[in-house]
Structures are given as structure tokens and as C-alpha cells.
Amino acid sequence: MxxxxxxxxxxxxxxxxxxxxxxxxxxxxxxxxxxxARCVTRQAVHEIAEMLELSSAQIHDTLSFYGFxxxxxxxxxxxxxxxxxxxxxxxxxxxxxxxxxxxxLHVVPGQTTADGKATIELAECLGACDGAPCIxxxxxxxxxxxxxxxxxxxxxxx
Amino acid sequence: MSFxxxxxxxxxxxxxxxxxxxxxxxxxxxxxxxxxxxxxxVIEAVQKSGLRGRGGAGFSxxxxxxxxxxxxxxxxxxxxNGDESEPGTFxxxxxxxxxxxxxxxxxxxxxxxxxxxxxxLYLRYEYGDCYRTCEKAIQEMYANNLLxxxxxxxxxxxxxxxxxxxxxxxxxxxxxxxxxxxxxxxWPRIKPPFPAIEGAFRRPxxxxxxxxxACVTQxxxxxxxxxxxxxxxxxxxxxxxxxxxxxxxxxxxxxEPGLVELPLGVTARELIDNHAGGVWKxxxxxxxxxxxxxxxxxxxDELDTKLDFAGPGKVGCxxxxxxxxxxxxxxxxxxxxxxxxCRFFAHESCGQCTPCREGTAWSAKILARIRAGQGTLKDLDxxxxxxxxxxxxxxxxxxxxxxxxxxxxxxxxxKFRPEFEEYITSGRRSQSFxxxxxx
Numbered sequence: 001m002x003x004x005x006x007x008x009x010x011x012x013x014x015x016x017x018x019x020x021x022x023x024x025x026x027x028x029x030x031x032x033x034x035x036x037a038r039c040v041t042r043q044a045v046h047e048i049a050e051m052l053e054l055s056s057a058q059i060h061d062t063l064s065f066y067g068f069x070x071x072x073x074x075x076x077x078x079x080x081x082x083x084x085x086x087x088x089x090x091x092x093x094x095x096x097x098x099x100x101x102x103x104x105l106h107v108v109p110g111q112t113t114a115d116g117k118a119t120i121e122l123a124e125c126l127g128a129c130d131g132a133p134c135i136x137x138x139x140x141x142x143x144x145x146x147x148x149x150x151x152x153x154x155x156x157x158x
Numbered sequence: 159m160s161f162x163x164x165x166x167x168x169x170x171x172x173x174x175x176x177x178x179x180x181x182x183x184x185x186x187x188x189x190x191x192x193x194x195x196x197x198x199x200v201i202e203a204v205q206k207s208g209l210r211g212r213g214g215a216g217f218s219x220x221x222x223x224x225x226x227x228x229x230x231x232x233x234x235x236x237x238x239n240g241d242e243s244e245p246g247t248f249x250x251x252x253x254x255x256x257x258x259x260x261x262x263x264x265x266x267x268x269x270x271x272x273x274x275x276x277x278x279l280y281l282r283y284e285y286g287d288c289y290r291t292c293e294k295a296i297q298e299m300y301a302n303n304l305l306x307x308x309x310x311x312x313x314x315x316x317x318x319x320x321x322x323x324x325x326x327x328x329x330x331x332x333x334x335x336x337x338x339x340x341x342x343x344x345w346p347r348i349k350p351p352f353p354a355i356e357g358a359f360r361r362p363x364x365x366x367x368x369x370x371x372a373c374v375t376q377x378x379x380x381x382x383x384x385x386x387x388x389x390x391x392x393x394x395x396x397x398x399x400x401x402x403x404x405x406x407x408x409x410x411x412x413x414e415p416g417l418v419e420l421p422l423g424v425t426a427r428e429l430i431d432n433h434a435g436g437v438w439k440x441x442x443x444x445x446x447x448x449x450x451x452x453x454x455x456x457x458x459d460e461l462d463t464k465l466d467f468a469g470p471g472k473v474g475c476x477x478x479x480x481x482x483x484x485x486x487x488x489x490x491x492x493x494x495x496x497x498x499x500c501r502f503f504a505h506e507s508c509g510q511c512t513p514c515r516e517g518t519a520w521s522a523k524i525l526a527r528i529r530a531g532q533g534t535l536k537d538l539d540x541x542x543x544x545x546x547x548x549x550x551x552x553x554x555x556x557x558x559x560x561x562x563x564x565x566x567x568x569x570x571x572x573k574f575r576p577e578f579e580e581y582i583t584s585g586r587r588s589q590s591f592x593x594x595x596x597x
Contacts, residue, residue, distance in 0.1 A: 018319045020233070020359045026341030027324060031283075052341075065343035065508075066324035068283065082284075086245040087451055088409040088484050090498050124327065124502050125245040126284050129409035129484070130416050139286025 003043035008036050012051055022052040026062050030069055039075040077112040077119040081154055082136040083145075085122050088129035097133045098122060100147040105154055118154035163419040164380075164403055165372050169256045175291045177298040180259040186304060188378035192267045193312045200271035204374060207382035208389075208401035212249075213239055213330070213367030214450070214479050215558075216467045218398055219374070223272050225354035226362050235358040236274035237339065237365045238265055240281040240288070241323050241330040244450035245502060246482030249405035250368035252417050254281075254288035257372075258295040262318065264371030266299075266309065267378050269316045272364050277318045280335050283325050292320055327506035331557045332365040333357075334508065345510045346557035369405055376403075389422035390466040400466030404481055408434040411441065411487035423469070427461040429483055441487040445574070449479025451499050452562025454569030458488075474572065476565040492574045493581050494588055496566060497525035503563035514560040517548040521567060528581065529588035538578055541567050 004012075012029045019025060029052065033044040040063060049056040063069045070076055083098040098109070102120060105113050109122040128134035131143020137153055152158035168174040168183060180186070192200050205220030226234060238261075242250040253261055265277050281289055296318055299305040307315045326344055328334040333347035336358045357363020377385050385402045392399035400422040406429055409415045413435030420433070426446050430436060437443050446456045448465060454475040456463055463469045467478050486495055504522040509515045521544050524537050545568045548554055549561030571578065 018317075020361075021340065023341035024339060024359075027338065028322070031322060031324070062341060062343055066326050068324040068326075085498075086502055087447070087495065087498050088246050088415075090494075091410045091484070091486065091490065123284075123325075124505055125243060125247075127242055127248045127251050127282065129246050129248055129407065129482070132409060132415065136284050139283060139289070141284065141287065 003047045008032050023054055025052055030063055034069055039070040039072050041072045078117050080119045080138055082121045082123035084126045084134050086125035089132040092132040094133040097147055101150045104151050117156050161420055164376055166419045174256050175258055185259055186263055188375045189263050189266055192270055192378045193310055197271050197273055203382050204377055207377045207385035208399050209373050211367055212369035219370055226272055230362055233275040233361050234273055235361055235363040236269050236277040237358055238279045239335055239365055240279055240368050243282060243327040243330050244480045246407055246409055246447055246450050246484040247480040248407050249417055251285055251288060253368055253372055255291055258291045260375050261368055261371045262295055264374040266316055267374050270314050278321050278339055280321045280339060282323045328508040331559050345508055348556055373402055407482040410485040411438050412485050413438050423464045423466040425462050425464055426456055430485055437487055443485050444488040445486040447484035448475050450482045451566055453477055453479040454565040457573045492570055492577050493528060496570045497529055499566045500525050511555040513548045513554040517544045518563050531585050531587040533582040535582055538571055542571055
């Protein structure tokens, strides 16, 4: 499995002056790696560790704490769609929304659709309770969602 | 008496995010005012205003700043907590999406007051639009001498860096945030030492909330007396009072969910009826979350509780929290509500302290069993035991987020116990959905 591109490595190096320690670049570096490859490969972990002068285990420790990062066996689809299930969304149909979306796309939360277009995730409070039920598409919030709208987004039709 | 919004004044106006718009509306005069004062005088002004942190704990902002050691050699860090993740809460999102300069101006003023050399704005990953508006606003600030070296011709220099989280509730705890910023798993630290003495990168550090920064801007613009003229005054010698405007988030079963700015001390009933269009579908409220789910629940006969820093505590809630109000109607099962709440904390417990990791997981499992029609009355005692045994109050955990996991259980079983008993003894099962593999 491939490692980081030179572009990604340069983006990571560019962050060094922002922090008094190289270790602080861990989370930004993991974001850069995952944005590029839709997962963080084992090779990328080694390369980040080398750049930040840490052990691979330290990078992996941080990576695995946040359920956010995917390994190379579970790469993300083209789009990652998080459906909120916390209280404010639950009260306005969040659970039913997640259930219907999963059923129509033949996935359980955490899985990617067969065509590779979308990974469906469950989310704890996304911070858009004023527009419940809400979803997050990659890093963009979408408010007042219906199952039709989410499925359209997942199928790349919206 | 009507109240004119201050913090939300520019929300929804055309091009409200732009520096040009902000300046045309008097923006950055507060910073000029501050830079003309000694840093200590800025701290005094903020202390005098009575401003208490808007992130949840309600600690005096000015007092927190005075805990920094005197005559520090080397860097001081200012960390801004934008990891807003408490269910029901979205006030910081709206502030950053619509009016980033008001917050960023407050960061520069606070940096000047605390003599900070670098500020990190830790932003939850989910707020991508906030990230982009802040990124643009920060670029505008550098281009206009509002950041960087010798800000507005003064001796003071500051950089602000944006740092994105990765979807973990625990990063909202200030020392969890610091660990996360340093590139580690976000395990809260044992205190003391408090961040003011040893925080980010083992240096003196202040951690403040986003809305608090917007308040600092307004205090330096309009004066501490203005801030003190709003809200609920101190009730006794030990009460620091509840001063200033507050952003209240309203969600759940109301006709018009949204964000409103009001003087601290509005009642839950006024919020629902006058600012959220009332409970939806002509129904009544059964329970109301007063300030994010970790604060617990108000029952239907507690809706006249004032939502100031002291009010929710008077009826057994943990506190005002983030002032995020979630309304639950009378057709909703409190068993489902508490299950949802416990599942949240089980998912978000960072796992460092055994009582919280196991207690939150087991409380969610017990409630799932009750919802499956297999609960026993003894389960309610077990839940109560768990709720009394996790947190910094019983002294079993490192951070206070465990107390927040315990509180909704305590309140639900105290205020709604007959409903739980009836649910169990009648052999009911939940009508609501649970997606396979989603627990």
C-alpha cells in the first residue's frame, strides 16, 4: 500500500512552524493523509512517524483513539455521510432517518455502498440541532434532512 | 421589555463574515481600546464585568486569567475551545459561521490581556464551514495588521492557528483539548497543576470558549458597566451573579428551533413559548434539558426555572451548562430519552477512568434491556448506584464530564421514576428504532 505523496509531505512540513513540538502536527498530518488516500495506510503512519520524529506506535495510538481515521482495509467511499442520532435529532426522526438510509443503501453504519460512492456513519451530536434531523457530508452540515435527500446525496445525484 | 441582540447583531446580514462589513459596523474599536490600556487593566475590566465562561462550567473569565504566573519568561498559550459537542449546543457554530471577526477580535484582546504569544483555535472537525470562514477572516486580519507583528502599531504580536479535531466529545474538556492539541489521545489530565500553571506544551495556558471571546469584545467596546446592567445580579456573597447577554439554543419538540440571544435569566417557559413558537403539535412539554444533556432534566412543573448560572441547580440539575435547551413532548418515552443519553456517553467516554468507561457502558446496556421488555425494578437501583459513583464529585474520575454522564440518570430516575417503573412492570417494549450494528 502506498505512502504519502510529496505534496502531502510538504503540507505536513509547512505546519511545523505553527507548533512548538513536532508531535502537535500528528492530528493535522493524519487529516492530510486521510484526505489524500481516503484512509491512513500503514506506510503513511510510518512516514508521518519519521517526519515527526516519533515512533509509529505513538502515531497509531493517537490515530486509533479517534474513531475518525480509517485503515487501508476500510477506505472511505467518495463521500462520507454522517447521520446524527443524538437527542435533538432523535426527537425529530433521526433514528428513523438512519434506519431508512441504511436499508435503502444496503449498509450498516460504518460501511461503504457497493458502488463505492458513499460511506454511511452514525454520528453523535453534530451541532446542528436547530436543523434536526441533520447530517454531515464530508465536513459540510446539511440541515432538516429527509431519507430521499440523504439517499440522493449518497448516490451522487444531488 | 424587548432586548436588542448584541452578539448576534450581524447574523444573517449580507456579507456578515467580511472584515469590511465588520469594520463598517464598528468592529475592532474594542481592540483599539484594549491596546491603549495596560494588560492588567483589561483583565480588571473583564473581572469587573462579571463575565463567566460560556463553555459550561461558568467560571469567572477574568479571575481565570489572573491565575497565570507573574513575570513569565517564554511563551504563554491561549487555547480557544471550539470543540462544541454537547448535545443540543450550536451557538458557537452560528457565531463563527456568521460573524467570525467578533470572536477573533476577542481572541486578540484576550491574548493581549494574558500576554499570550500564540493562540490555537481548536475547532471540531464537523464545523467545516466555520473552519473556512475563520481561515478567510484570519487571512484578512494578517493583511490588515490585526494579527502578526506589532498589531495596529502596538508592541503586541500574536499569531492565531486553526487546529481541527477528529470527532471526540472529550476534546471539549480543557485538558483533553490540550492533550489532543499536542498530538496525543485526548485523555484529560489530573489537576492540579491547572493549565494556567502548566498547560499546552507544559507552558502557562488559558483555555476559553468561543462565545466568551465574543463577550470579551463587547465588554471592551461597551464597557463592563453595560455588561453588568444585563442579567441576574449576585444573590448572596458567594454568588458571582449571572451577567450579560447569553446565546440560548432551542431544539427538540418546538415549532421554531433556533438560536436566540437574551439576558441571562430567562425562564425555560418563556424561551419555549415566546422565542420558539411553543411546543409542537399543540402538545405539552414533559421534560426540558436546561443546558445540554449533561445538565439533566427539568420536569413539566419546573419550567419557570430561571436559566441563569444558579437557576437549574436549584431544582437538582447540574447547572446551566451550555444553555442548550432541548424540549421533550408528552408523547415521548423518558426511557427512550435516557437510553439515547446513556448511549451517547457510552460512545464518548474516553476510557481513561474505569468508573466512567464501565459505568456509561453498563447504564446504556441496562436501558437497552429495559427497552427490550426485559428490565427489572432492581435495574433502576443499579442505574442510581452508577449515577452516584462516577464523577469528580464522588472523587472517582479525573474529569467532570463523568458527572455530566451521571446527572441525566439521577434526574430522570428522581423526577420520572413512576414512568420507568410502569414501563418495566407492564412489560412494554420500545417502539423506536435501533439500527443493527449501530450500538
